[in-house]
Amino acid sequence: MIKDYVRLSFFNLKRRRLRSYLTMIGIIIGIAAVISLVGLGEGLRNFVTAQFNIVDADVITVMASGTGNGPPGTGVVNPLTQKQLDRINSVNGVDVAFGRLIQLGDYLFNDKRGFTYIASIPAGEERKIVYDIVDLKTDEGRLLKDGDTLRIMVGSSFKDNDESGKRVEVGSKLEIEGHDFTVVGVLEKKGSFAVDTTIIMNEEIMREIFSEVGDDEYDVIVAKVKDGADMKAVKQDIEKVLRKERDVEVGEEDFSVETPENAVKTLTSTLSAINIFVYIIALISVVVGGIGIMNTMYTSVVERIGDIGTMKAIGARNSDIFVLFFLESGLLGMVGGIAGIILGSGLAYGLAAIAGANLGLDISASVSPMLVILSLLFSFIIGTLAGLLPALQAAKMNPVDALSESR
Amino acid sequence: MIQKIKQISRKKKDSKHKTASDTAQKSGKKGDEIIIELKDVWKIYDMGEVKVNALRGLNVKVYKGEFLSIMGPSGSGKSTAMNMIGCLDVPTKGDVFLSGKNISYLTESDLATIRGEKIGFIFQKFNLINALTAKENIMLPLLFQDMPVDERKKRAEDVLQMVGLGDRMDHRPNELSGGQQQRVAIARALATDPEVILADEPTGNLDQKSGASVMDFLRQLHKDKGTTIVMVTHDKNVAGKADRVEVLIDGAIVDNKKKREVL
Numbered sequence: 001m002i003k004d005y006v007r008l009s010f011f012n013l014k015r016r017r018l019r020s021y022l023t024m025i026g027i028i029i030g031i032a033a034v035i036s037l038v039g040l041g042e043g044l045r046n047f048v049t050a051q052f053n054i055v056d057a058d059v060i061t062v063m064a065s066g067t068g069n070g071p072p073g074t075g076v077v078n079p080l081t082q083k084q085l086d087r088i089n090s091v092n093g094v095d096v097a098f099g100r101l102i103q104l105g106d107y108l109f110n111d112k113r114g115f116t117y118i119a120s121i122p123a124g125e126e127r128k129i130v131y132d133i134v135d136l137k138t139d140e141g142r143l144l145k146d147g148d149t150l151r152i153m154v155g156s157s158f159k160d161n162d163e164s165g166k167r168v169e170v171g172s173k174l175e176i177e178g179h180d181f182t183v184v185g186v187l188e189k190k191g192s193f194a195v196d197t198t199i200i201m202n203e204e205i206m207r208e209i210f211s212e213v214g215d216d217e218y219d220v221i222v223a224k225v226k227d228g229a230d231m232k233a234v235k236q237d238i239e240k241v242l243r244k245e246r247d248v249e250v251g252e253e254d255f256s257v258e259t260p261e262n263a264v265k266t267l268t269s270t271l272s273a274i275n276i277f278v279y280i281i282a283l284i285s286v287v288v289g290g291i292g293i294m295n296t297m298y299t300s301v302v303e304r305i306g307d308i309g310t311m312k313a314i315g316a317r318n319s320d321i322f323v324l325f326f327l328e329s330g331l332l333g334m335v336g337g338i339a340g341i342i343l344g345s346g347l348a349y350g351l352a353a354i355a356g357a358n359l360g361l362d363i364s365a366s367v368s369p370m371l372v373i374l375s376l377l378f379s380f381i382i383g384t385l386a387g388l389l390p391a392l393q394a395a396k397m398n399p400v401d402a403l404s405e406s407r
Numbered sequence: 408m409i410q411k412i413k414q415i416s417r418k419k420k421d422s423k424h425k426t427a428s429d430t431a432q433k434s435g436k437k438g439d440e441i442i443i444e445l446k447d448v449w450k451i452y453d454m455g456e457v458k459v460n461a462l463r464g465l466n467v468k469v470y471k472g473e474f475l476s477i478m479g480p481s482g483s484g485k486s487t488a489m490n491m492i493g494c495l496d497v498p499t500k501g502d503v504f505l506s507g508k509n510i511s512y513l514t515e516s517d518l519a520t521i522r523g524e525k526i527g528f529i530f531q532k533f534n535l536i537n538a539l540t541a542k543e544n545i546m547l548p549l550l551f552q553d554m555p556v557d558e559r560k561k562r563a564e565d566v567l568q569m570v571g572l573g574d575r576m577d578h579r580p581n582e583l584s585g586g587q588q589q590r591v592a593i594a595r596a597l598a599t600d601p602e603v604i605l606a607d608e609p610t611g612n613l614d615q616k617s618g619a620s621v622m623d624f625l626r627q628l629h630k631d632k633g634t635t636i637v638m639v640t641h642d643k644n645v646a647g648k649a650d651r652v653e654v655l656i657d658g659a660i661v662d663n664k665k666k667r668e669v670l
């Protein structure tokens with residue numbers, strides 16, 4: 001039965017198309033504002049998270065940051081050591097910690113010279129953990145395994161780039177620091193510049209070809225934190241251990257301990273400040289939209305007093321009349337919501353595409369199904385709330401009085 | 408058109424709606440059983456300063472299967488009386504009995520249910536829903552009775568055929584002539600198989616010819632199906648089409664002597 005009421009309600013809305021659209025403007029703007037800004041913000045957050053190259057949120061990254069204060073491998077730094085790694089491994093709350101080498105190096109492919117980051121992967125159990133944390137997967141070929149010596153994996157940009165006249169693929173030969181390496185795997189695109197341009201090899205061979213790196217030195221230490229452990233406390237403990245080990249005072253640290261939260265937090269707090277602003281504006285326009293719906297529904301009730309009388313005369317109960325107007329109002333809200341979602345999504349994806357194209361970055365908006373469903377529900381509820389009083393007024397109308405309007 | 412009325416008299420056995428003719432046959436000879444009775448009914452509109460006595464001790468009996476017309480000048484209380492007979496309103500004083508049951512104290516919701524099941528209204532201004540097609544208008548009272556949609560469609564098509572508008576099912580009221588609109592309204596009243604059809608000035612908004620055609624149709628319906636009809640009108644000629652005429656003046660039925668003077 002409800003289907004017929006919905007149909008009847010739709011009918012009434014369609015008959016007064018222009019007024020219906022005008023009524024929905026408030027809801028449309030409100031929902032579109034929320035969808036577009038939340039969608040853009042979420043897309044931005046995804047982008048930034050990808051840049052940090054970390055999927056798991058429970059990972060702490062330690063880097064030596066000497067006076068050079070540049071990326072690893074540059075400037076004068078006091079490197080991280082095996083001993084420091086062992087210390088970090090025994091910090092309470094640290095599940096497992098391991099070191100990685102990250103060096104700038106040059107390579108020769110198809111007689112063209114290139115310059116990029118080369119990173120190491122530890123052997124054994126830790127290999128799996130790194131693959132897991134960084135979520136490394138190959139697009140072509142396979143991941144490195146223990147015992148692979150003159151073999152490498154390359155980031156996705158090697159495959160996409162044909163500047164040297166040839167694309168790198170599985171089986172391609174690259175000369176790195178004077179040694180011939182064979183590509184066994186091309187990694188999935190990550191959207192992070194750093195990862196997508198990196199060459200990855202096993203730690204053993206990397207130590208061999210970068211002989212200037214000390215035997216017990218690491219460029220980066222990655223610590224995976226135990227489930228449920230307090231990220232902040234673990235971070236502070238690591239800092240304490242390292243200060244002692246490296247003999248530096250508080251405030252003079254020559255190393256940095258980064259949590260992914262740390263990095264994303266700045267963005268998140270900026271975004272939530274914007275979000276609060278957006279929500280307020282959206283709420284105002286939705287409330288104004290709700291009042292608009294209420295006004296339209298009151299008008300609609302007055303216009304249809306005669307119809308209400310007729311319907312009551314032919315057997316409509318008060319509840320039937322109520323449902324009719326209540327649904328109509330809810331639909332008005334929901335159709336406004338749908339329009340807002342379409343408009344907002346268009347804006348979000350459009351703006352992201354324009355920004356991405358202009359900045360040369362791989363940014364895309366992200367409008368989640370949850371956001372869409374919540375928006376729909378919210379606009380329907382606003383509609384029904386706005387229609388509550390008019391629908392009650394219509395339902396309670398005396399049939400004789402209502403009929404006299406059309407007799 | 409008249410043949411169509413006869414055709415439509417056959418009804419699905421499983422339908423919960425009884426045709427008026429079915430019930431008329433069951434109750435035996437027509438004219439025995441009282442369907443509706445108004446006993447000393449008063450309706451007083453309290454307008455603050457003044458009180459309008461629209462009905463002053465109205466007594467009316469409606470017998471099953473009869474065609475009754477109530478005739479009276481404008482403002483005599485015809486529509487108000489119709490509201491009482493049709494359970495649209497309850498009296499300020501007095502009682503209304505429907506099938507022997509006093510409805511004067513029922514709730515609005517109960518009254519609505521009774522209207523939907525037992526009463527079919529026909530109005531002077533047709534009172535069709537302009538947003539809906541002829542067919543949808545007829546389906547509407549059936550919707551309020553929770554009839555499944557397929558049955559509703561079928562029933563609406565049947566009654567539209569019956570009033571000779573089988574080719575106008577999907578027309579909106581504003582695409583139909585006055586006479587056609589009133590026939591859609593009659594079809595709507597018939598759709599629920601009511602115990603009684605109430606017509607308030609059914610020809611009041613029609614020209615001579617379509618008015619006459621609507622009256623012929625009502626007469627034929629009464630004759631073929633034994634439908635109980637109560638009609639109010641100010642028009643002597645229209646009133647004369649009924650089996651029995653009562654005259655209403657100043658909110659009460661006049662005695663036979665006065666009636667003879669008027670008629």
Ligand SMILES: Nc1ncnc2c1ncn2[C@@H]1O[C@H](COP(=O)(O)OP(=O)(O)O)[C@@H](O)[C@H]1O
Binds near residue numbers: 401452485487
């Ligand atoms: N809702 C109302 N409020 C006040 N007075 C009314 C109302 N309805 C009808 N009346 C009065 O009651 C009397 C009878 O009205 P009505 O039944 O409409 O007469 P008729 O249908 O015979 O023209 C009239 O004097 C009319 O003005």
Ligand SMILES: [Mg+2]
Binds near residue numbers: 485486487
């Ligand atoms: Mg009247």
